[in-house]
Amino acid sequence: MQRQGSIGGSAAIRIRVTGGVLLVAHLALVAWLMLRPLDVPWVMPPNLRPLAGIRADLALGWPRAVRPLGEGLALLAPLGVLLPMAHGRLTVSPVASLIRTAAAGALLSLGIALVQTGVPGRVVDVDSLLLNTGGVVLAHLAVVPAARAWLRRRDAREPGAPEPAVSVQEELSQGRTPTIPRVGIAP
Numbered sequence: 001m002q003r004q005g006s007i008g009g010s011a012a013i014r015i016r017v018t019g020g021v022l023l024v025a026h027l028a029l030v031a032w033l034m035l036r037p038l039d040v041p042w043v044m045p046p047n048l049r050p051l052a053g054i055r056a057d058l059a060l061g062w063p064r065a066v067r068p069l070g071e072g073l074a075l076l077a078p079l080g081v082l083l084p085m086a087h088g089r090l091t092v093s094p095v096a097s098l099i100r101t102a103a104a105g106a107l108l109s110l111g112i113a114l115v116q117t118g119v120p121g122r123v124v125d126v127d128s129l130l131l132n133t134g135g136v137v138l139a140h141l142a143v144v145p146a147a148r149a150w151l152r153r154r155d156a157r158e159p160g161a162p163e164p165a166v167s168v169q170e171e172l173s174q175g176r177t178p179t180i181p182r183v184g185i186a187p
Contacts, residue, residue, distance in 0.1 A: 012088050015085060015088055016085075016086055016087075016088040018085070019082055019083075019084075019085030019086035019087075019088065020086045022078075022082050022085070023079070023082040023083065023085075023086050026078050026079070026082060027108075030075060030076065030112070031112075033075075034075075034112050034116065034122075035112070035115060035116065035119055035122075036119070037119055037120040037121055037122075038119075038120065038121025038122060039121065040121045043121060043123055044123055045123065046123045046124040046125065047123075047124070047125045047126055047127060048124070048126055049126070050126050050127065050130060051127065051130070052127065053125055053126075053127035053128075054069065054127050054130075054131070057069055069131065072127070072128055072131025072132060072135070073131050073132075073134055073135035073138065074135055075128075075131075075132055075135065076105050076108060076109060076132040076133075076135055076136050077135035077136060077138065077139040078139065079101070079104065079105050079108065079136050079139070080101055080105065080135070080136040080137065080138065080139030080140035080141075080142075080143070080144070081139055081140065081143045081144060081147075083100075083101050083104055083105075084097055084101060084140070084144050084148075090148050090151055090152050090155070091152075092148075094144075094145055094148075097140070097144065098137065098140055098141070098144075101136060101137075101140045101144075102133060102136060102137050102140070104136075105132060105133050105135075105136030105137070106129065106132075106133040106136075108132075109128065109129045109132035109133055110129055112132075113125070113126075113128065113129055
């Protein structure tokens with residue numbers, strides 16, 4: 001039996017499998033990019049003050065700040081779409097979906113930052129955590145609500161889609177009079 005609120009039939013399976021495969025591929029790419037040792041002559045100290053690195057980038061001017069800020073936003077941004085896609089539900093509350101996706105993005109970014117402490121040439125930067133989480137939230141807000149609405153409209157247009165069940169209250173409010181069968185008296 002199909003779960004209530006899921007995408008119907010084989011489309012649900014295709015979307016979930018595609019989302020899962022793309023999610024694993026993206027996480028492998030992120031791990032390769034962020035956990036490779038860097039061969040550098042010296043390393044900056046860790047940045048543990050929120051927004052200090054972003055302010056320093058912006059102090060250099062907009063043209064030079066766009067690249068590091070854009071990289072921070074774009075690194076985990078696909079998770080904002082891939083996590084709900086792998087989940088595959090259409091009727092989830094938009095706020096709950098956003099909170100769940102943002103929390104997963106923040107935890108993944110924190111995990112990367114913690115693992116980077118053991119990688120030569122990499123240091124912890126709290127601003128990367130903020131930018132990565134912001135990228136996940138922006139991608140989620142830009143794509144997921146519109147995609148879910150489109151999929152719900154598409155499911156509603158499909159011929160042969162199951163009709164919604166009518167409750168007893170709705171049935172009675174339309175004027176249907178219940179009939180009571182007559183029963184004879186038994187000897």
